[in-house]
Amino acid sequence: MNSLLAHPSFVLLLGAVIIAVLPRKYKKYLLLATGIAGLILALRLPVGMEYSLPLIEGLPLVILKVDQLAWLMTSAAALMLLASILYGWGEIGHREITWGLVYAGASCGALLSGSLIMLVIWWEVMAAGAAFMLISRHDRHAVNAGIRYLLVHFFGGNLLLFGIVLLARQGYVLVEPLSRGMGAGYWLVLAGVGVSAGMIPFHSWIADAYPNASIAGSVVMSSMTTKVAAITLLRLFAGETFLVWMGILMAFWGVFYALRENHIRRLLSYHIISQLGLIITAIGIGTPLAKNAAVALTIGNMVYKGLLYMSTGSIYYCTGKQKLTELGHQIETVPINACFFFVGALSIAGMPGLMGFACKPMVMAAAGSEHMALVSVLLYFAGIGTFLSIPLKLGYNMFVGVNPAPEMKKPPKIMMYVGMALLAVIIFIAGLFPGRFYQLLPWSELTSYTPYTLDHVVSEFQLLLGSLLAFIVLHHLFKVKKGVSLDMDWFYRRPLASLVLMLSNGLNGLRLAIWRSLLGILERILPFFRNPMRILMPWKAGGKEDFQPDRYRLPVGAGASWILLAFAVMFLLLSAAV
Amino acid sequence: MYWSKKLLYILVPILILAGIELLFVHPHPHFVWEGWVGYDAVFGFISSTILVIIAKPLMDGLIKRPEDYYEDIYVPKGYQANGMKETSAGEPVKPSKEDHHE
Numbered sequence: 001m002n003s004l005l006a007h008p009s010f011v012l013l014l015g016a017v018i019i020a021v022l023p024r025k026y027k028k029y030l031l032l033a034t035g036i037a038g039l040i041l042a043l044r045l046p047v048g049m050e051y052s053l054p055l056i057e058g059l060p061l062v063i064l065k066v067d068q069l070a071w072l073m074t075s076a077a078a079l080m081l082l083a084s085i086l087y088g089w090g091e092i093g094h095r096e097i098t099w100g101l102v103y104a105g106a107s108c109g110a111l112l113s114g115s116l117i118m119l120v121i122w123w124e125v126m127a128a129g130a131a132f133m134l135i136s137r138h139d140r141h142a143v144n145a146g147i148r149y150l151l152v153h154f155f156g157g158n159l160l161l162f163g164i165v166l167l168a169r170q171g172y173v174l175v176e177p178l179s180r181g182m183g184a185g186y187w188l189v190l191a192g193v194g195v196s197a198g199m200i201p202f203h204s205w206i207a208d209a210y211p212n213a214s215i216a217g218s219v220v221m222s223s224m225t226t227k228v229a230a231i232t233l234l235r236l237f238a239g240e241t242f243l244v245w246m247g248i249l250m251a252f253w254g255v256f257y258a259l260r261e262n263h264i265r266r267l268l269s270y271h272i273i274s275q276l277g278l279i280i281t282a283i284g285i286g287t288p289l290a291k292n293a294a295v296a297l298t299i300g301n302m303v304y305k306g307l308l309y310m311s312t313g314s315i316y317y318c319t320g321k322q323k324l325t326e327l328g329h330q331i332e333t334v335p336i337n338a339c340f341f342f343v344g345a346l347s348i349a350g351m352p353g354l355m356g357f358a359c360k361p362m363v364m365a366a367a368g369s370e371h372m373a374l375v376s377v378l379l380y381f382a383g384i385g386t387f388l389s390i391p392l393k394l395g396y397n398m399f400v401g402v403n404p405a406p407e408m409k410k411p412p413k414i415m416m417y418v419g420m421a422l423l424a425v426i427i428f429i430a431g432l433f434p435g436r437f438y439q440l441l442p443w444s445e446l447t448s449y450t451p452y453t454l455d456h457v458v459s460e461f462q463l464l465l466g467s468l469l470a471f472i473v474l475h476h477l478f479k480v481k482k483g484v485s486l487d488m489d490w491f492y493r494r495p496l497a498s499l500v501l502m503l504s505n506g507l508n509g510l511r512l513a514i515w516r517s518l519l520g521i522l523e524r525i526l527p528f529f530r531n532p533m534r535i536l537m538p539w540k541a542g543g544k545e546d547f548q549p550d551r552y553r554l555p556v557g558a559g560a561s562w563i564l565l566a567f568a569v570m571f572l573l574l575s576a577a578v
Numbered sequence: 579m580y581w582s583k584k585l586l587y588i589l590v591p592i593l594i595l596a597g598i599e600l601l602f603v604h605p606h607p608h609f610v611w612e613g614w615v616g617y618d619a620v621f622g623f624i625s626s627t628i629l630v631i632i633a634k635p636l637m638d639g640l641i642k643r644p645e646d647y648y649e650d651i652y653v654p655k656g657y658q659a660n661g662m663k664e665t666s667a668g669e670p671v672k673p674s675k676e677d678h679h680e
Contacts, residue, residue: 259633260642368608376609381625388626455603458595459618465592466622470630472584477630484648486641493648 003051007064008041012105020098031097035082042078045071059173062114068442073111073231076299080223080306087310087419088216095136100220103129107224114175116164127153133217145212152205160192178236196229198273200249204489206272211265215313222309223302230279230298239286248378251277255385260485264312264322267394275301282363288446293362295441300359307344307423311337314416319406324480328403338399340420345391347427352457355427358434362449384467392471397480592619
């Protein structure tokens, strides 16, 4: 029991329940306390601890299993939760607080669970928490996006559950590397985790949900679901060659859509797909260096993508605008915010000195040491798109650009800068002292990778300058335009919606036809239910429709004789029956 | 060309970096092309060009739609999302009794 109390999910879920019933003005203080307690518990998790209960037929239900990877990822998730609590201080909706804590708690639970069935339970809670975070906003778009999120994730969760049940029949119940020989269960679990990891036919929920979350909500959401899914893929499917090519497809897909996008937070969301592609490729390569690279890139993405969501979110907070065509010259109005943005943006592009340089080239090095020439070239190719889409396209158009600066509705809050500064410090520490960061990675004894060699730094700068040259020469192609880009979500937002609408219209038409025909029948037979006096005693009724008691009331004896007659008939019938 | 000066600011550092690479870097490349001087700058330029040409002009024709493409698909024509009927001036009015009955 003691070990269950050490579970960070426990304190986060407890906090969620207490905050739900607390008076509104105290909620944010307990939220902060819960966030800090979650981080402390996550950091204090002892590596090697395991807590399990016996399940059916002697199979264990491993609720808590802490290895180096689980410890690292849980700490990173708790840290991101704390950073977004600081960032959203006083701005998070009252219901959103509760659902956000449920969501974060479920994410930590999924990272720490050692049994597949425990994983799928947390998986569903995570989906519900995130969806209700969206639905609890008073915004029609967010509610619709939340419902779509719920549908996509319950689909994925059901695939996962189906696969896990099939695997359990063969006796595989633990979160351990799976192999292709396990049959259909293997592929179902891969698809189920793949929905949450944003694999290609099922990726568009990312670009649908995250831009519709609140500004702090998108920070939390971007650092949980997809990252938990990536770590689950790493635990279950490391070395699966399918993932290499799926990852490369995702890396390109995300970059193309990010280059097209006008909505600032949707651009970042599309770019998440690209970064997940790099992570998934690394998982597919599956050597210790590649697995380390996947973990490093996952944590890096949580931190610098979180910082980017924060800085773009605070521009949305200040101006109320989140289209690039409506933004410009923000560097004059929010210069500190611009600094934080460029720290995150250059980090994600892989600028030496920042965290991205410690993470991203590791993936390419892993591909190189396995002599995967095509994979390596394609990864560099897609990686260029990061520099083009985030610091250049987003940064240039948002902070410099051609449009005039929109009116500032309110100044940014100091606490927003506190949250951003926390992440920026981590980016600088990990970027400047990568050795300390690499020591934390799970397979660090088996690998040696030094980012700061002269040829790495020189080639990275050459790559960045070469793309900058292309950005300047082809600046007319990078001009942002209004409009949306169709993606896979078109299938369930247009044809499926039309189909549902058509079916519901058809059923409604059927209902109306039945109702109309009933009305018609009623109209036909209504004359027979008119005032009977018109037929029986027309001289007394005088042709009048409405009942007039003074004119034609029957004597009491008539009523009594009717009752007597009915009684006699019933008596005869009953006695005949008996 | 108005951006010729900007180009100079970028081309000169690239050349300097290529010079450093030529003189001081003794690479142990995984692949043969990683040893070529200035390979990364050229690769960056060419791949950026290809990426943006695919992303913008080519994909525009296929998947570009107006901004309000997904708006209000669930709402019948002439109605706003809150069930109010739109007048010709765009001002919402309360639905009258006839609207609810058939």
